[in-house]
Amino acid sequence: MHLRKGIGAVILAGAVAVSAAPTAYCNDTGTEPIERPGWTLVFQEEFNDAVLNPAKFSDSYMPHWTTPEQSLAHYDVVDGILSLRIDKETQGPWWAFDDVQKISSIQTGMRDGMHNFWDTCTITDHHRAVTNFETKYGYFELRARVPHDGGLHSAWWMIGTEARADETAEIDVFEICGPDVKAGKSRVRVSVHPWTDGGCKEQSLDYYPACDVSQDFHVYGLF
Template identity: 35%
Template sequence: MAPERERNHIGRRALLAGGGALGLSAFLKAPASATEVPPNPLQKSGWTLDRHDEFNGSLDSGLWVTKYLESRTTAERASARYGFRNNALILRIEDSQPTYYADNPMKVSSIQTGQMTGLHKTTPLDHSIPTQWKYTPKYGYFEIRAKTSARSGLHAAFWAVGTQNTSSQNAEIDILEDPGPNSNQFLFNLHKWSDPNLSESSNTITTGFNINTEMHIYALEWTPSQLKLYIDNNLVKTINSSPAYNMAFLLSVYENAGWTGTVDPSDTRPKEFVVDYFRAYKPA
């Protein structure tokens, strides 16, 4: 999602170019919709609710860490800017917010279900931090209802990273990665990084709606052999490779990450990632 994540692959470049040949990526149609999709019921047939946060005016402190990969920078620079509106979480980028690094224009507001020194790449290292694994499941069904405001220089993501019990357990799943500028496309990826047991998969998903202005449901079904993407409860894409270890989940919004274009200085629209809820299920 940003230079510090060393992400430079075919699907991303093709999306930012507006289409064309995608190599590993493939354009996939999701069901068309002209209106927002309402929230799902909390209970899901065939699944048992494991953890959830409905974001009704507060964060579950037993679930979330509010500092993004803190060991790379100072606690102040890693701290998320966020609030609540209409019983939804608003992750936001603010003008007064410090950049993530002192010598780089990137800003980020992110919450995550786990944290440790060196999580998701070991360098750079600013300081060591306590290990906090608040929720790091292995397999299940994970769902948000959300909208982004991605555009030039701004992107948002719902994603997961391996907890690195060994150095190779560091895969990344991008469930919803919206880099703009196309308001009806996002990325669904599996990055194996140093995991020799996985296959790399980069996919551009084309929807039938505007993901920046409408609330829709995005979900991952993670099994021992597959990663399945659902949009509004419809199966859209399957990746036939799967991390076999625990992962932490993140909700993130970035500005000036280096691969999503340049921020328009006259653009005064809100820079937000709006998330109605996060829900995680185990097989019943």
Template identity: 30%
Template sequence: MCADVVRLPEPPARAADFDDDFAAPHLRRDRWVDHYLPHWTSPDRSRARYDIDRAGLRLRIDADQPDWREEDAPLRVSNVQTGVFSGPVGSHRGTHRHRPDGLVVRTQTPESLLWVPTAGRVDVTVSASTDQGCMLAAWLVGTEHLSEQDTGEVCIFEIDADTVGEQESRARCGVKAHSDRRLTTDMTEVVLPLNASKPHTWTVLWGPSGTLIGCEGVVVKRSAQAPAYPLFLLIDLFEIGPRSDSRTRYPKTARVHRVRGWDADPVSDAL
């Protein structure tokens, strides 16, 4: 973090519009879809592996977990997200068209807009993975259900397992334009004076004045831009690259302890 510490604004005094501490014995279906962008692949490949205990949601990559898509291999992912959108099978409509080489919808996925803020604040408390080849990430991405142009992303954090240390960790955060020509990609790698495998809280505020990202109450990234359309929140554990040689290395895990979110204008002026 920079030497001149700037503190984040306090959370709104009112109750959060979205709040889940994963205290229920099962994942809340009114909050989460436990598949990663399921329309671009098949259910067995998109389905998350996870369990819930007193520490929260434990995302897992299991030894027998298939690649998310054959075309994206080697890549396995366990993800929860606050909704889904896609067009009919065979179409090119769907959230996060991440490849330019002719993505088509493979699985019919009924539209579900569980929580799709256009502006506001999100606090995410996590413990990152230290397992080889893993990355824990949280991001807000355009739903695209209103327009195919709404593809921008607010990357709250991406934490690679090999950047997590006892006293210091690194992460990437910022804004990604993808194919939204109204935005410019603006990502930064930040140094955190903490062990990211221990519980810590990330915060993002975004709205007409731009985007503000912080960790443990301290601002780590500012951007003058922000997507101005509905966004899904996704939290995901990736295993990138070949599987580990020894099956005893699995499951590979990360934890999500709590997620809170506030919609729109009560926080947008804090930027």
């Protein structure tokens, strides 16, 4: 997945307290203005450096459920574009109990035990908590281009801080599977997964932009 400069208040696989159902959209390739009337910009990343800014992002995806080496993202930053890669031959599986799934992800927040998605999850390594950006309300936006190859799953999502049982919900601003990206039509899924949060319910909504979203950058946003 490629992320382009001009990101405002973005959380990638990060930590955010959520409660209500989201409103999400996918715009065309036009550049959205960064400054908006009535809003205060509190987080922005232009990807101007060759490496990620550790004060904003972690490149280790839930390392507490795996090993430091297996959790590291494979990525490049060139000309203001961050490209997350899956290296078929050299990248190992993310999880010790799964010899297929490989993940490259960046996030603004993470701590030990966060996102316990499976009963067999066991903390294998302890890490200092990353709390670069957390917020309860706001508007979030990024420009992204996703691959269309089979077997790939691109996503931008948020989870609660998990300080309480009602702060565990997950919002998927978009989930796009490679086979769902086709010429003239793509499927973009928006979802809410409550996990242990009784204040919301499981729900998903599919959007069908009339284009191949892998061919250019598109703006995805969440209120």
